[in-house]
Amino acid sequence: MPLSRLPRSRRDLHALLQVDLLVNLTLRDLRSKYKRSALGWSWSVLNPLVAVVVYSAVFSVFLRIEPSVGDPSGLDSYAVFLLVTLLPWQFHVTSLTEATRAITANAPLVTKIYFPRWVLPTSSVLARFLTLLVEMAVLLVLIAVLQGHITFQWIPVLLALMLLQLLFTIGLALMISAVNVYFRDVQHFLGVALAPWMFLTPILYPLNMVPADKEFLGIGYRTLYQLNPMVSWAKAYRNVLYDLRFPSLERWLAIVAATGIVLAIGFRVFNRLEPRMAEEV
């Protein structure tokens, strides 16, 4: 971006980031989501609740997966162990699923009015992020009850982690929402890819259950496994909320690098595909 186009004042920045449009579209998303349903917002609580009950039954009771004991927290609860990674994962899934269709579903808008198109997938991710914030707040209370004291000092670290995940997800959402305008295969592919992606991320089991001594084509299973960027987030969330420990430096580096790369590619792909969107959508 040329220097002359960098924002010079708060108002410029406000306009560049389309703050008003983002706020309004995010509110539209949140307000209309549970309109005309009897249970309304209870649905957003029911979803993780059912998941925790079912996954706990299957993986903890039937398959007897032992959660790692929180070090140094001493926590030993499969439900909490699961929730600290499941909530961010569900944010990941719903964001991407909804953002994929963010442009195609708004075709009447895109073909009739000009506005920066990137706000559509971004606002749909933002709406899910607000939901995640609420869910995480509830989870913090739950952990505080189990721990017997509130772990305030971890909140800034958690927020930093969530913010990075938000940017990472926006980058992915920009990419797939733009490509989906041209190839509707993306939304179907996503439906297929998300389930295996979850099982290849340490959400239902601890990372140390992935064998470190076995190799595939000369590369260790564990190394291969960690190519998945979501592994870093899962591990970092578990460090902060379950172990109550600061994630390692390399973990942070991996997360920041993944975020930067995906965001940069996301914007590039989007800008490249934006000009013809109104014709192809």
Next chain:
Amino acid sequence: MAATSPNAIALNGLGKKFRLTHDRNWTLKATVLAGHRVRYEEFWALRGLDLEIPHGSTFGIIGGNGSGKSTLLKVLAGILRPDEGTAKVDGRLSALLELGAGFHPELTGRENVYLNGAILGFTARDIRRRFDDIVGFAELDRFIDEPVRNYSSGMYVRLGFSVAIHVEPEILLVDEVLAVGDHSFQKRCLDRFAQLKSEGRTIVLVSHDLDMVGWLCEQTAWIQQGTLQAVGPSPEVIDRFLDGGTADSPPASETHRRFGGLGPDDLVRSVDLVDTNGHPMDRVGSGRPVRFRVRYDAGRADEPVTVALGLYRADGTHVASINSGAASRAVDNGDGLVDVEYEISALAVQPGTYELSVALHDHSMRKVMERHTHLVRFDVEPTAGDHQNGLVALGGTWSARSAGL
């Protein structure tokens, strides 16, 4: 950025092409198999367009269906990018391409005003300041906190128009939107245009309504098949368009005087008065039966058509408007010419000269495909033994009898 150019809009060799793929839903697999070359035909919707629209002018764009008018507006609005040449727009621009396009049916009118305003580039503070004006202009004070899915199409469109018009654009693009709303709302829209005009703002109006273009616009451009045919003072350009545009249409009879006239590109082929046996008439007696017959080309319409008729007295008084609603759906699957008839058992108007306007809409009545104002003129003749004045022929009968002492 100060206005550095004398022109609000400057087009230089503008061209826009579309790809016509044979299968719209081409997939990744098809692209990979075809080696990155999906087969498509190119179609130039606009080509080699040079046009300058000065700041503060009111500019009309006319042309038949499919001539490229709407594509041009979309390029100006930034929705489509030109493939050739340049389109320079100098100033804050607002486009009325479809009213209420950004509305979400489940949200209230109030929420939608803020949402739509933000889409059009307003900040929340801007809208708060103008909110009462917006709602007042749309006459929706009582319904503003209702979800817009409960709005009538008229209310929907009024609110959309009101938001767009209050953005205070330096350049306003209008695409045929005035055909919606009732008469008094249309009048207020025109007043508002006149006000914007007097404030020195630039208005670009795309319309089939030649009367309105002639009345509102100083300059007009006529576009045909994506190229500029004529540009200049509105009356001259409109005359040239009528000469060129109606050359192939059947000659108009004396009584069926055509104002806008029907062009060869128009979907409407004819509008006639016929008697109950289907024979054409050119006059009808007050209180007598008559049918209005509209023939249109359903094969070329993009979607099912609802026919709307407007009956006016020659002095412009609006007598009645009707639309075919559900009745026209029965023949939608036909792909040739369709006749839609409106039968009146007794034409309850006083003798005089009347005019018919015709519009083709989609079924939702939101979109106007075509509109011909004052297309047909005919006389209503006095019926023997009738003695009354005013607007309506009441059609009653007199009787008198003694009421006793």
